[in-house]
Amino acid sequence: MDLYALHVFQTVVAERSFSRAAEKLFRTQPAISLAVQRLESDVGEKLLDRSQKELRLTDAGRTVLDHARRFENVRRELEDALAELRDKSAGRLSIGANESSILYLLPHLERFRRRFPKIKVQVRRSQSSTAHPGSDRHRILTGTCEPSDAPSP
Numbered sequence: 384m385d386l387y388a389l390h391v392f393q394t395v396v397a398e399r400s401f402s403r404a405a406e407k408l409f410r411t412q413p414a415i416s417l418a419v420q421r422l423e424s425d426v427g428e429k430l431l432d433r434s435q436k437e438l439r440l441t442d443a444g445r446t447v448l449d450h451a452r453r454f455e456n457v458r459r460e461l462e463d464a465l466a467e468l469r470d471k472s473a474g475r476l477s478i479g480a481n482e483s484s485i486l487y488l489l490p491h492l493e494r495f496r497r498r499f500p501k502i503k504v505q506v507r508r509s510q511s512s513t514a515h516p517g518s519d520r521h522r523i524l525t526g527t528c529e530p531s532d533a534p535s536p
Contacts, residue, residue, distance in 0.1 A: 386458070388422040389451040391415055392430065396448055399438055422447070467501060475503045482508060 394404040395415060405412040423430050428443035440448060468474075476495075480488055485506060492504055 384425045385418075385421070386454060388418045388425070389447070389454055391418040392422055393448065393451050393455065395419060395431070395438070396440065396444075401438075474501075475505065477505045477507065479507045 394408055395401055398404045398407060401415050402412050405415045426447060429441050430444035430447055432439040432441055
């Protein structure tokens with residue numbers, strides 16, 4: 384089944400006309416008719432009742448239209464997700480920090496969230512010895528801790 388044919392079908396239904404759908408899609412009316420006929424052939428059902436002046440959806444047409452709209456939404460979500468990945472404007476940031484470092488990080492995290500609202504930030508409270516990059520089996524991407532006031536042994 385061709386996704387473009389589903390898009391053509393949706394447009395025909397929305398415009399309630401093969402001719403208006405053709406204008407909207409910058410295609411000829413015969414090309415639009417052929418795309419719908421091929422879709423009907425693919426699904427093995429008539430999707431539109433053409434016996435009257437006004438186009439009417441058949442039961443199969445309503446089902447296909449519902450699923451075509453779902454495909455369209457998934458396609459848009461995929462495009463958006465890929466665009467976000469390319470723009471580096473979405474993702475996840477995991478930070479491990481001890482209790483006192485978390486208090487220091489809060490204003491910075493607030494600014495970060497305003498600047499990158501689609502990046503999910505997760506802060507895990509950790510002991511200083513485990514709050515460093517590569518710890519926690521790579522689940523923490525960055526870590527911070529305060530220097531100890533105690534002298535080194």
